[in-house]
Amino acid sequence: MSQTTDQTPLDVSPEDDAYVLDRKAIAAILYAVEVQDKQQLTDLMEPLHAADIADLLEQVNSFDRRRLIELYGREFDGEILSELDEGVREEVISALAPAVLAEAVRDLESDDVVDLVEDLDEPQQEAILEHLEDADRVAVEQALSYPEESAGRLMQRETAMAPEHWNVGECIDYLRSSETLPEQFYHVILVDPRMRPVGNVTLGRIMGSRREVLLADIKEDVFQTIPVTQDEEDVAYAFNQYHLISAPVVDEDERLVGVITIDDAMVVLDEEHEEDILRLAGVGDESLTDTVSDTARQRFPWLAVNLLTAIVASLVIAQFEGTIQKYVALAVLMPIVASMGGNAGTQSLTVAVRAIATKDLTGANVWRVIRREALVGLANGLAFAVLMGGISVLWFGSVEIGYVIAVAMVINLVVAGLAGAIVPVVLEKAGVDPALASGTFVTTVTDVVGFFAFLGFASIMLT
Amino acid sequence: MSQTTDQTPLDVSPEDDAYVLDRKAIAAILYAVEVQDKQQLTDLMEPLHAADIADLLEQVNSFDRRRLIELYGREFDGEILSELDEGVREEVISALAPAVLAEAVRDLESDDVVDLVEDLDEPQQEAILEHLEDADRVAVEQALSYPEESAGRLMQRETAMAPEHWNVGECIDYLRSSETLPEQFYHVILVDPRMRPVGNVTLGRIMGSRREVLLADIKEDVFQTIPVTQDEEDVAYAFNQYHLISAPVVDEDERLVGVITIDDAMVVLDEEHEEDILRLAGVGDESLTDTVSDTARQRFPWLAVNLLTAIVASLVIAQFEGTIQKYVALAVLMPIVASMGGNAGTQSLTVAVRAIATKDLTGANVWRVIRREALVGLANGLAFAVLMGGISVLWFGSVEIGYVIAVAMVINLVVAGLAGAIVPVVLEKAGVDPALASGTFVTTVTDVVGFFAFLGFASIMLT
Incomplete structure (x- = not known):
């Protein structure tokens, strides 16, 4: 154990398993x-x-x-x-x-x-x-x-505050005599007579200044209030983006109702990330300690959705049964096109979902990002078309089959890039969490397009 | 814009696009x-x-x-x-x-x-x-x-410290006269005569105490030092796990060399999460601003690995060309088994990769977790066996084909659960980042097992 509460710092090994319970x-x-x-x-x-x-x-x-x-x-x-x-x-x-x-x-x-x-x-x-x-x-x-997952649930109600006209000495005397200070605090919040926060002063600045210095003169440059109904995900974003340590929470009249500190924001940031990672993999809010039946039940819906999309893809294949029976090499090769499309689509959608979460993908650059994903798909599509086309010619001794898989590869990787960028953006606009639903849509698109392009082109070329 | 530097808190809309550049x-x-x-x-x-x-x-x-x-x-x-x-x-x-x-x-x-x-x-x-x-x-x-991504790169060298025997008054006088205080600080670090940190006192406690109170009497209960060579990922973990606000950094002789504050740890936590999410999707350290050619080049290797695994799966299919030619329904259904296995495997591996990152999956519970994943795979495998078996019977009018896909589904989902749990653990033991490599291994396993179980069983049952 590296953690101590007895004031003697134990050695924490700098190895990979630091902090793991031994x-x-x-x-x-x-x-x-x-x-x-x-x-x-x-x-x-x-x-x-x-x-x-x-x-x-x-x-x-x-x-x-x-x-x-x-x-x-x-x-x-x-x-x-x-x-x-x-x-x-x-x-x-x-x-x-x-x-x-x-x-x-x-x-x-x-x-x-x-x-x-x-x-x-x-x-x-x-x-x-x-x-x-x-x-x-x-x-x-x-x-x-307050609403679930809002700033109101996250904040503590005890705050350290002072009228904006006080000086350092008055503030220190008040803090010393006050009985209702929060357990941990890092700023004194300056408020106007109507209890609206107007600035933050760090305790460090107060301690380092002479008693007669006005608090208003040593305020922080950056100051951010949080509305009490704001979603906790946005609260965490604000702390991370603006390097806040604590921020006053205000009601709809801009009055101070509490304060949120960075340690709580960090917990939220961690939870939101966890949620995104799990949702991208089609896993809900589960933990290692859930029972087998709870876990199986939670994972069932996503697998059921996946079954539906897989059946849709199978229906596409079923249209080409005749062609496959004639050229069974097609059955051997067709999962390759779908698999490459699925992977390329996942790459694009993950980048897009992350960029939406970090507010880096906005109206200002969405078209540039979509175009970029399509071009990346084209570039890699061409590369793998040459590669896989060549392999197929050698494998099956048929130039036509090589040509068919090459064309299908280019089409599917371009479509994967497009779908990977567009689907999350559209879902976000529609108010659906893109982390949750993008994967299904994108894989359906790449499976259907992949099988259709490959088998459809084969049925034209080979007969 | 919701951010102000002019001390007037502007209204931040509590809507979903809070903090997005407009x-x-x-x-x-x-x-x-x-x-x-x-x-x-x-x-x-x-x-x-x-x-x-x-x-x-x-x-x-x-x-x-x-x-x-x-x-x-x-x-x-x-x-x-x-x-x-x-x-x-x-x-x-x-x-x-x-x-x-x-x-x-x-x-x-x-x-x-x-x-x-x-x-x-x-x-x-x-x-x-x-x-x-x-x-x-x-x-x-x-x-x-200091090594890249170590505590030494993250820390600031300026610290606010005081001898452990000082009282509050001495500390405040010192802070007021000191010229070399850090820009932001939240604790005064108590050090022994050999400059080894022995405790933290929050500024709030100092401000709230009378001048004659000893610093040693108002130390924090929880105190954690960070070795200067520790990996920044572990530093972020420690801040998140123990709700630290700042922590002294020490060299190999336990002497104070700097301090890390929670805002820097939060940035690292965010970056590590980003890296995990992107790596799980087979995307490297890329950003939206990278050029098309950089992005295509970065994504190529993962797609190339995926091509290899897809070819391995195709080789399995190629063993059963004769059976497929006779029963072309197999070509229609076979992607379903592989797709379900791939998804179930991704669910398991994502949960395992996360649990390793949060140090929740350890030697103490690894066997329980693996058993749980296998049982979850069995439960959902049975459910989807019944479902997809029934659909296949109706679709192709063949009880045998329904039976074949049902058995293959159970086998593949159990294997997916096992591989999803075991592969990340083994990679972690081998010193490979499980977020980076697990996906490839698990999908290869589920593809190969899926196709082999389905087609192999079909060749026995149907001929």
Whole structure:
């Protein structure tokens, strides 16, 4: 373990498996559980960060997980719950004794409680909310009233703010006497008399300035407010694009209602990426800890869609049964054209989907990008036409077959480039997540065009 | 535009296109360039954040880009260079007048200069380094002596630190009088007499505490140091996993050599994700601004590998030419089995590749995950066997063909699940990036197994 909470920085090995939970540590913990040695378990778990304990709970099997939680008992920290994957989290919450759950939750910041309860079903949500103090419960319930995945769910309500006319000395005195400061903060937000944020001052600038310096004179150059209803994906984008550390959240009247810090934005950025990667592969919001039947059910729909598109492609092939029967070499070669088209299409669509997500593909350059993809398809299409055409002539001793596959290759790779660029853009315009649906459309296009071009051209050339 | 540098928070629309450069703004800027109105251009560009100007430069064509830079002249800011994509960056640097380049670079922090020059070719690197002041140049050259993509390249050398025995008052007095504080900092690092970091104190805690409180008493619970040679991907992981805001970087003797802040870690996280997504699709480090020939050349190798695997699959088909000629329905159906296997394999491998990247798939659960993938493949294989078997019977009026495709479907989906889980794990063990190479291996396996199972079983059943 490289993580310490005991103030002694342990050596973190610079190897590839830095930060991976090591097998020996896991084995020792499971052994302590096996022999029901609570002291030993507590000693082994103590140096671990909550995030690592959560990973550990995810990686052991369900039986060990339950025994570990029971033995660990009252030591169970609320932060571990925050760090757990959804599926395991529900299981752990039902395994925790009510008193342990109550204590674990009471230690959490209100924005962490929101994150914890928003995906739970009603009874579990109730069970947690009833353990909170009144003020915290109201805060959580208010946060839950904002749309899912919005800035309002992400922000913390406690802020460090100061009137815009204060000087450094007044600000420091106020911060020292204030009881309601957030746990972590990096800026003091300057507000006007109507509570509208007008600037940010970093704590570093405040600490480095003399007491009589006006806060307004040491404001940050770049200042960005976030509307409370903004989608969290856009919030993460803004933090990444403008290198924000924290940003005030405002309601529709531009009044300050909370603050979002970069660590929360980073978690969102990570989740959004994960979602994009999985969606591009036709996998939903699944995690390694899901059961076999949950996973099979989640993957079924995409495979079913794929079956439909594969059948459409087969219908195209069926039109040319006569030709295939005569020239069985066509059956041997035809998957090659489809496969090349599918791969080239996936390349184009992945680049387009990413560029849309990073807001690099916009109205200003969309036509240039589409043209570029078509030309790239043409260039590689020509290259592989020569290559595969030559191979086919040698393989089947027929110049006609070489010619047929060469033409089909060029057509299919150009179409793959076009479809790969156009489909995501059109889906995005239509309000559909291009990461989710582009693959199906593009592969259908390349399969159908590939088989049709190859077999159709063959039926003309060879008969 | 939603970004302001003039301290008045503009309304950011909560719609889907928040933060997208709007077409009107781009058109107005290009018009100003067209009519060579420098004042108008400066006025339009002034409210834009450097990151948005960089995006703008990437989205316009090469001709407009050059004219814009020439007209913008001395206003050109170093930060814009930092934000540009690599390809465009080189072009912009050669378009800038030497005096403008010199001034732009001199404003940058040394870690930004490192980021800027590390990918440039020798002459451009020289051109930039010679404009730096001596101290900065030495700092940059030292950073460049660390391995590429290591913590040493990412860190800034200026740190805010204090001896561990100081109290809050001493620390504030020191910070006020110090001339060499970093531009942005969020923690004061406590060091022992040998300059080894022993803890972090947040500025918020310092500001909120009385002068006589000891720094050691208000240290953070969680404290993590980063070895200077650690891979930046692991650095980003540590920030995300442990919710770090800044972390001290240490040399092999555990001495403080710099500090990494979360905004830099977030940029790395974003880049690593981008790389994974693109690699999974067989696309290298490309960007939308690359030329057609560069892009075609970059995508060629993956397509060539795919051609090879497709030919291997075709060789399998060629073994069954006789059977296909007799039952041409097999040629119609055979792409369906391969396509379903390919998709199921992609689902499994994407989940596995992600889980390896997030360190959720480890020695502790690898066998459970492989077993799960096989069982998921079995479950969906059985479902699609029934479905596609039934469809085939209806379509071709042959129970045998329905039976053949059903058996092939089950075999191929189980194999897809196994290969999807095992291939990335084995590649990772072998030191190959699983995101890069898994797809090829898994698709080859599913194509070969799919065609072989389907056609082989058909040749037994039907003759």
